[in-house]
Amino acid sequence: MADDLILRPLTRADAESTRRIYNHAVLTSTATLDIEPRTPTDHARWVEDHLGIYVCLVAELNGAVVGFASISPYRPRAGYASTVEDSIYLDPSVQGRGIGTRLLRSLVETAAELGFHTCIAHIVADHHVSRSLHANVGFELVGVQREIGRKFSRWIDLAIMQRLL
Ligand SMILES: CC(C)(COP(=O)(O)OP(=O)(O)OC[C@H]1O[C@@H](n2cnc3c(N)ncnc32)[C@H](O)[C@@H]1OP(=O)(O)O)[C@@H](O)C(=O)NCCC(=O)NCCS
Numbered sequence: 001m002a003d004d005l006i007l008r009p010l011t012r013a014d015a016e017s018t019r020r021i022y023n024h025a026v027l028t029s030t031a032t033l034d035i036e037p038r039t040p041t042d043h044a045r046w047v048e049d050h051l052g053i054y055v056c057l058v059a060e061l062n063g064a065v066v067g068f069a070s071i072s073p074y075r076p077r078a079g080y081a082s083t084v085e086d087s088i089y090l091d092p093s094v095q096g097r098g099i100g101t102r103l104l105r106s107l108v109e110t111a112a113e114l115g116f117h118t119c120i121a122h123i124v125a126d127h128h129v130s131r132s133l134h135a136n137v138g139f140e141l142v143g144v145q146r147e148i149g150r151k152f153s154r155w156i157d158l159a160i161m162q163r164l165l
Contacts, residue, residue: 005099007106010056010068012047017065018058019043021089030124030156031089033149054084055110059094059103066094069107074120082117088133096129104137112165119165124149125157139163 010018023037038046049072050056056070067090074083088104111119123130125144135141139161149156 004062005102006060007057007103008060010047010050010058010070012051014058014065014068015040015044015047018047018056018068018089021065021067021091024092025089030149030151031127031130032087033151033156035151053114055107055114057103057107057110059090059099061094061099066091067099067103069100069103071107071111071116071119082115083120084111084116084118085120085122086111088130100133101136104133108137108163108165116165119163121161123159123161125159127159131159131161134161134163137163 019038019040022032022043025031026034026037050070054071054073056068058065059067067088069086069088071084071086074080074085086104086107088100088107090100090103108119119139121130121134121139123134131141140163141159142162143160145158145160147155148158
């Protein structure tokens with residue numbers, strides 16, 4: 001199903017397609033605890049932050065951008081510099097077809113090649129698809145943060161999953 005899939009680094013030309021995919025998740029799900037959609041200006045800053053070592057891989061299916069996966073700094077203090085946090089978002093039309101697994105696997109391999117030591121994922125605890133996805137790619141559950149977030153008038157527990165690269 002994912003035969004014509006290309007995984008490649010993000011470019012500035014991907015700004016609108018990645019913003020659309022991300023904002024759909026902001027407005028319809030707890031996959032991200034952002035509440036307001038990202039403006040073009042906000043998202044342009046995010047793009048600039050993901051053109052270098054904090055890489056973003058874009059999934060292109062039959063020439064259309066259908067998803068992306070990125071790493072970001074885990075925490076700003078210098079002692080955490082070897083640790084990254086991943087994010088992954090697909091267009092709803094292509095979910096459940098194995099693209100997320102391929103994208104995350106490739107992201108983790110790239111992060112290891114770049115010299116990072118470990119990758120953390122914060123996942124809404126009842127998001128079983130994302131937890132399965134991360135487990136398939138070698139992440140293990142290392143804890144659950146109770147009622148750490150709030151969205152759509154409910155408290156959100158976060159599962160913390162980790163993979164040593
Ligand atoms: C989460 C997401 C990245 C997963 O990518 P995907 O391509 O849809 O997932 P895959 O097809 O690679 O499947 C990953 C696992 O989830 C399972 N899965 C996928 N879709 C499912 C569904 N609708 N119901 C139940 N299980 C499902 C797969 O079976 C697989 O697990 P398994 O191999 O143990 O069976 C994607 O669905 C997505 O972008 N969702 C919206 C944004 C989001 O939630 N991002 C993650 C934030 S933490």
